Amino acid sequence: MDVGFLGLRIMGKAMALNLLRSGFRVTVWNRTLSKCQGLVELGASMGETPAAVVSKSKYTIAMLADPIAALSVVFEKGGVLEQICEGKGYIDMSTVDADTSLKINEAITNKGGKFLEAPVSGSKKPAEDGQLIILAAGEKELYDAAIPAFDVLGKKSFFLGSVGNGANMKLVVNMVMGSMMNALSEGLSLAGSSGLSQQTFLDILDLGAIANPMFKLKGPAMIQSSYPPAFPLKHQQKDMRLALALGDENAVSMPVAAAANEAFKKARSLGLGDLDFSAVHEIVKVAGSSGEAK
Amino acid sequence: MDVGFLGLRIMGKAMALNLLRSGFRVTVWNRTLSKCQGLVELGASMGETPAAVVSKSKYTIAMLADPIAALSVVFEKGGVLEQICEGKGYIDMSTVDADTSLKINEAITNKGGKFLEAPVSGSKKPAEDGQLIILAAGEKELYDAAIPAFDVLGKKSFFLGSVGNGANMKLVVNMVMGSMMNALSEGLSLAGSSGLSQQTFLDILDLGAIANPMFKLKGPAMIQSSYPPAFPLKHQQKDMRLALALGDENAVSMPVAAAANEAFKKARSLGLGDLDFSAVHEIVKVAGSSGEAK
Amino acid sequence: MDVGFLGLRIMGKAMALNLLRSGFRVTVWNRTLSKCQGLVELGASMGETPAAVVSKSKYTIAMLADPIAALSVVFEKGGVLEQICEGKGYIDMSTVDADTSLKINEAITNKGGKFLEAPVSGSKKPAEDGQLIILAAGEKELYDAAIPAFDVLGKKSFFLGSVGNGANMKLVVNMVMGSMMNALSEGLSLAGSSGLSQQTFLDILDLGAIANPMFKLKGPAMIQSSYPPAFPLKHQQKDMRLALALGDENAVSMPVAAAANEAFKKARSLGLGDLDFSAVHEIVKVAGSSGEAK
Amino acid sequence: MDVGFLGLRIMGKAMALNLLRSGFRVTVWNRTLSKCQGLVELGASMGETPAAVVSKSKYTIAMLADPIAALSVVFEKGGVLEQICEGKGYIDMSTVDADTSLKINEAITNKGGKFLEAPVSGSKKPAEDGQLIILAAGEKELYDAAIPAFDVLGKKSFFLGSVGNGANMKLVVNMVMGSMMNALSEGLSLAGSSGLSQQTFLDILDLGAIANPMFKLKGPAMIQSSYPPAFPLKHQQKDMRLALALGDENAVSMPVAAAANEAFKKARSLGLGDLDFSAVHEIVKVAGSSGEAK
Incomplete structure (x- = not known):
């Protein structure tokens, strides 16, 4: 052929x-x-x-x-x-x-x-x-x-x-992926700030109902603040924006994706757009230990 | 022994x-x-x-x-x-x-x-x-x-x-799970409203980097609006509330989990608290086709 | 002249x-x-x-x-x-x-x-x-x-x-207005569900640092579920979408406006787009008293 | 007497x-x-x-x-x-x-x-x-x-x-105030990043339907990054947390307040808790001009 x-x-x-x-x-x-x-x-x-x-x-x-x-x-x-x-x-x-x-x-x-x-x-x-x-x-x-x-x-x-359906299907999949990346990042941050081992948290996730290859691949790198760009954050954010725009056409309310999108935008505003999209962790994770006024 | x-x-x-x-x-x-x-x-x-x-x-x-x-x-x-x-x-x-x-x-x-x-x-x-x-x-x-x-x-x-660490670890895991459930629900809703097959969307998710047992198990049931309670929504919402409260103690900002929590609360307010936590899909998914004023 | x-x-x-x-x-x-x-x-x-x-x-x-x-x-x-x-x-x-x-x-x-x-x-x-x-x-x-x-x-x-600056300035103003309308609606809902008088809540707002003509005008009508269209909800939502898109260009993260936008979208999806934008209250306010599983 | x-x-x-x-x-x-x-x-x-x-x-x-x-x-x-x-x-x-x-x-x-x-x-x-x-x-x-x-x-x-109603009424009022402060901060940020004069934006707000004493008082100070504590941010965040908890009891979904609360938490995590609550602007406003990857 x-x-x-x-x-x-x-x-x-x-x-x-x-x-x-x-x-x-x-x-x-x-x-x-x-x-x-x-x-x-x-x-x-x-x-x-x-x-x-x-x-x-x-x-x-x-x-x-x-x-x-x-x-x-x-x-x-x-x-x-x-x-x-x-x-x-x-x-x-x-x-x-x-x-x-x-x-x-x-x-x-x-x-x-x-x-x-x-x-x-x-x-x-x-x-x-x-x-x-x-x-x-x-x-x-x-x-x-x-x-x-x-x-x-x-x-x-x-x-x-x-x-058009091929492109749109990819947007929907990437939107879910972007929300999940934020969910993971928030979980890692909460685990760390609560005195739990982040690696153990990942190990537990990996044994349960929400175990998935992305968490397994990206999680340990996020603990190390290592974000070599496999899928650049600015592209992930663009896809979320386009997915939200697609939803807007049919009045689909998607507050979790919208919140995730704003987190990616914040990361972009800090110059992290060319890193891997897992670099959103940089804006989610808790700043150093000092100066917190509880 | x-x-x-x-x-x-x-x-x-x-x-x-x-x-x-x-x-x-x-x-x-x-x-x-x-x-x-x-x-x-x-x-x-x-x-x-x-x-x-x-x-x-x-x-x-x-x-x-x-x-x-x-x-x-x-x-x-x-x-x-x-x-x-x-x-x-x-x-x-x-x-x-x-x-x-x-x-x-x-x-x-x-x-x-x-x-x-x-x-x-x-x-x-x-x-x-x-x-x-x-x-x-x-x-x-x-x-x-x-x-x-x-x-x-x-x-x-x-x-x-x-x-206390055992209880807290469970909260963190369940928080990530709750955000992911909303991410799935939003994806299903967007796929459906964009003229894409929801089942095909699930099939594609299941082949990729974010494939996980929960999506595989709950997704098809959500398409059918079937929510037999394995983990009741009111318990999931309670865990998200407690996880957010845990984060509050250390000033961990978690906007995606917060948005997911509000969706679960909305579902609770509509009397869905005793159904499975996947019933949050009932408040995410787009209402029937009529009456939309674009 | x-x-x-x-x-x-x-x-x-x-x-x-x-x-x-x-x-x-x-x-x-x-x-x-x-x-x-x-x-x-x-x-x-x-x-x-x-x-x-x-x-x-x-x-x-x-x-x-x-x-x-x-x-x-x-x-x-x-x-x-x-x-x-x-x-x-x-x-x-x-x-x-x-x-x-x-x-x-x-x-x-x-x-x-x-x-x-x-x-x-x-x-x-x-x-x-x-x-x-x-x-x-x-x-x-x-x-x-x-x-x-x-x-x-x-x-x-x-x-x-x-x-272009005239159009954009209007978008920014309307974005703030849309977030404030949601803030008011959430406040009314919380007051009502907590056993407080909604009218007294409005009276108190009107005496304080956040008193403003919009709250005074729309608040009492919202209590009555009355939404004669002065500014149609679908136009408000369109302006929020455009404001968020404007922010996207420069990576301005605006999670509160994004959450408000999703609420307006939800209202649109329920056919409320031609009512006044205060009709977002219909999707914020708590459903009837029955069936809530705490 | x-x-x-x-x-x-x-x-x-x-x-x-x-x-x-x-x-x-x-x-x-x-x-x-x-x-x-x-x-x-x-x-x-x-x-x-x-x-x-x-x-x-x-x-x-x-x-x-x-x-x-x-x-x-x-x-x-x-x-x-x-x-x-x-x-x-x-x-x-x-x-x-x-x-x-x-x-x-x-x-x-x-x-x-x-x-x-x-x-x-x-x-x-x-x-x-x-x-x-x-x-x-x-x-x-x-x-x-x-x-x-x-x-x-x-x-x-x-x-x-x-x-209890007195305390709760205060929480509801402060919750609305906190959401509005975020709305203002996002508006200021969007105006600035879109090449509009922030002061003119405040002048226009002050003439319209959402004019209010708080915007008039805090807005100009926020442009100057000046946050002398009239109402400390950590107290505002505490009130928002308590208001959200009050809502949780009756399953009131308040996504805008929740998003605002997470912003205040982020500000707290950066050590801004003792400044005025308008200091949330520090985490909303766009970082300096460099390094943004659009």
């Missing part, structure tokens, strides 16, 4: 490599073309432009940095639009907002092409292991055709209906 | 049975003595009063309904205090507040006895399976002596330091 | 009348031209279109229903743009968002005209009494020229700097 | 002086007796103990620092209880919690005396000017008898029913 692949940053490179290893014939492109070299050595073809990739491939997958990159690759000179046509499909797995997806969808379908948004849940490690969770929405026929590729890239894929 | 056991309601009965089956010689007591019958048939002895049990046992474990029952069993006529003395230990595994534990601790130690509070995390099923999580605090020597019993009753026990 | 006036709904009509009575020569226009009749009888001229009004007037004031109307009057056929030119000024006193103001500003100034946004604080009665508060921003020269008119229309006018 | 007066700190001294000037025969006591000197020179009598004052006076008023002082003066050796009896009344105008009032009430009435709690709203200046607001609750007959004194001390007195 022939597939194009646009974007070879950390995630994209791992994904394209997995497709190659599973027997797909892959034509790759990256804005810095030299990044294609490693994959070419392993058997991939290279396209000079996104359009060149699309012309050679029945289906083209994109994994780009952000909405601006996602739009450029489609609309710029040498972009996807120049070659997309009936019989061809375009699958954007980048994390973008619903509006961006809808714009790309309109342009692609106007040319007769099929479009699928398919953002993923999971970062570097799951991408390498083919263990992503794929949230696809758009053209069902294209989704069905892409299943062999999705089976390689992810442990599970979902078809969520019309374009 | 000889051990006394006070309180044979659902949890206590299962726990005493496990001890018996593991070779402990168990002397049981229950306020309604007839409830001892089943265990006696399986080899347990029976005491007529808590004092009678204590007189026969080096260590006595209690598993009682609430702080009032926990205090009665110790202080009333025929209570634990009448026979506790140097060389004997008393282990209260009931869920009570720190103040109650401290009162019992003072009375027991004044008589020369050793005391341990040891509330558990887990309900009926883990009690039956010997899979409780035991949060012990008080006399370390007694904790060490009780390990053989704890190994039968739980999958893991923790020694948390001085009396 | 010659002045044009566009829009003769309740507010606009009262304002144009005040100008007329103070000796201004006023040329009026309204989409339903028949509404001009009353003012014409009192000495006003009439223009057939906004453009016709502008052609006759050195300064034209607009008081329109919403952003859509504000844009139409400028950009449509026969609109302000057709006649605005160097030497003429356009003052939009409608309540619109900063983006709408910026669009109108750009179009007017491209034609050589001067622009001022000048939203007001105050509704029907202050408009009739010439007691509005005017929040002007844009061309300072035009502001200075408009002072004689502003002195007639309002008790006080402010020049706030560049276009 | 004869009246006793216990407690001559700032407030009490001003109040006793007003009574003296209005023709009351006043017998005073203060723990540091030398503080009685000034009033004695102006015509007051002095009692050596609270009991001595009560023995000479039909009605005794107390104005003490806190619940501990209020209890001491009644229960200690030489305290009020030794002389209170049928035909005598005791009016405690100190700010204490409902529990303290109830304890004093029980002791006084057991001796046949009449009791009134009568906390006040207002601080030094209103005390000097006889402009306090008096929130009385307890024995109605005693309230009626005390009206001549209340007319001297305050601009308005309220009879609120049974003992």
Whole structure:
């Protein structure tokens, strides 16, 4: 099966490599073309432009940095639009907002092409292991055709209906994640200030009904005030803002998410936006022991 | 090894049975003595009063309904205090507040006895399976002596330091749980109102970094508005109130827990206090489709 | 002094009348031209279109229903743009968002005209009494020229700097107002549920450091569950959303406003959006006396 | 009319002086007796103990620092209880919690005396000017008898029913005040970060429907980061905690007050508890300009 692949940053490179290893014939492109070299050595073809990739491939997958990159690759000179046509499909797995997806969808379908948004849940490690969770929405026929590729890239894929639903589902999941991160941070802070061992608190959480991989991964680092950015706080806060805006459209009252969002904003205001989103702990945790007037 | 056991309601009965089956010689007591019958048939002895049990046992474990029952069993006529003395230990595994534990601790130690509070995390099923999580605090020597019993009753026990720490640790865990329940409820509400499948949302959560047994268990029931009380909402709200009060003592600001607490209070005000704590979803979820003025 | 006036709904009509009575020569226009009749009888001229009004007037004031109307009057056929030119000024006193103001500003100034946004604080009665508060921003020269008119229309006018600042200042004021309305509603609810007289509570508030006209006006009506729409709840909630979005841009954490916003959203979700914003009390106040499980 | 007066700190001294000037025969006591000197020179009598004052006076008023002082003066050796009896009344105008009032009430009435709690709203200046607001609750007959004194001390007195209602009414008022202080602080922060003049924002607030003396007094000081303690933040936070606890008893959900309380707690945790409660602005306002990652 022939597939194009646009974007070879950390995630994209791992994904394209997995497709190659599973027997797909892959034509790759990256804005810095030299990044294609490693994959070419392993058997991939290279396209000079996104359009060149699309012309050679029945289906083209994109994994780009952000909405601006996602739009450029489609609309710029040498972009996807120049070659997309009936019989061809375009699958954007980048994390973008619903509006961006809808714009790309309109342009692609106007040319007769099929479009699928398919953002993923999971970062570097799951991408390498083919263990992503794929949230696809758009053209069902294209989704069905892409299943062999999705089976390689992810442990599970979902078809969520019309374009925009993939982006929105990701927002809802990230909103819950952001509230939970604050819940953990408050728990750690309360445990510490009450004279309980924070590590023991984490150990107990990990044995009970609310045990989850995020607490296990982030908790010990938070005790150490260590926040290497896996998911930057400013992106988490942006997702919470967008989720709250989505809720506003339908008058969904979400006071816990709203409180969590304000905590992330406070963290941003203190210059923590580029750290991991667990750095919200810096504004939740109790300041040093001195000076407290009970 | 000889051990006394006070309180044979659902949890206590299962726990005493496990001890018996593991070779402990168990002397049981229950306020309604007839409830001892089943265990006696399986080899347990029976005491007529808590004092009678204590007189026969080096260590006595209690598993009682609430702080009032926990205090009665110790202080009333025929209570634990009448026979506790140097060389004997008393282990209260009931869920009570720190103040109650401290009162019992003072009375027991004044008589020369050793005391341990040891509330558990887990309900009926883990009690039956010997899979409780035991949060012990008080006399370390007694904790060490009780390990053989704890190994039968739980999958893991923790020694948390001085009396009160067991109760407080439970509050902190339950506070995080309450915030998470609200986070889930808000996510379900937003998913539903945004035209996404709530079940698919749960499926996606269950594959990712925040997957946890509580979401898996409660989520589908919440979609069905089904809230059979495993942990009553009024108890969850009480624990959040106590956790916030604990935080207040040390000026720990916990806005997410505070917002979650207000949601539980709203649910209580609507008469949902006796349902499961997941019934907070009734006040979070969006009302029927009609009448919304955007 | 010659002045044009566009829009003769309740507010606009009262304002144009005040100008007329103070000796201004006023040329009026309204989409339903028949509404001009009353003012014409009192000495006003009439223009057939906004453009016709502008052609006759050195300064034209607009008081329109919403952003859509504000844009139409400028950009449509026969609109302000057709006649605005160097030497003429356009003052939009409608309540619109900063983006709408910026669009109108750009179009007017491209034609050589001067622009001022000048939203007001105050509704029907202050408009009739010439007691509005005017929040002007844009061309300072035009502001200075408009002072004689502003002195007639309002008790006080402010020049706030560049276009957009008038709209934003209104958002900030309304945000504080929305939080205060929730504070009042919570206070009323707590007083009532604690067995205190709600009216006495209002009387006490009115004598102290936080006494304010809004509490005095809305409080007694809230006790009666009476919410005739002076400022519709859906508009208040929209302003809070926009204020929070404004804060988001600069990472201003505002947890109290966020909590108030969620309460307004809850009220909207229950179909209360067209009532007065004090109707948030319906979701704050405690439900009937029955069924509470303490 | 004869009246006793216990407690001559700032407030009490001003109040006793007003009574003296209005023709009351006043017998005073203060723990540091030398503080009685000034009033004695102006015509007051002095009692050596609270009991001595009560023995000479039909009605005794107390104005003490806190619940501990209020209890001491009644229960200690030489305290009020030794002389209170049928035909005598005791009016405690100190700010204490409902529990303290109830304890004093029980002791006084057991001796046949009449009791009134009568906390006040207002601080030094209103005390000097006889402009306090008096929130009385307890024995109605005693309230009626005390009206001549209340007319001297305050601009308005309220009879609120049974003992405890005075304390609770004060909590509700202070809760609303605390939420409003946060609303103001957030508004100031948003105005500043949006490039608006904070002083102009205050000027506009002061002309509108939410104008109130507190905003007028505290707003300009907050811009200057000046927080001389009129009402210490730790006391405001304590009142909010108690008000929320009062609400908890009846399941009153108050998310805005809860969010405000968490902000005050954050301020306390940073050592601001002894400053004025407006110092919550220190944790709301946006940190310096550097380092923000938008």
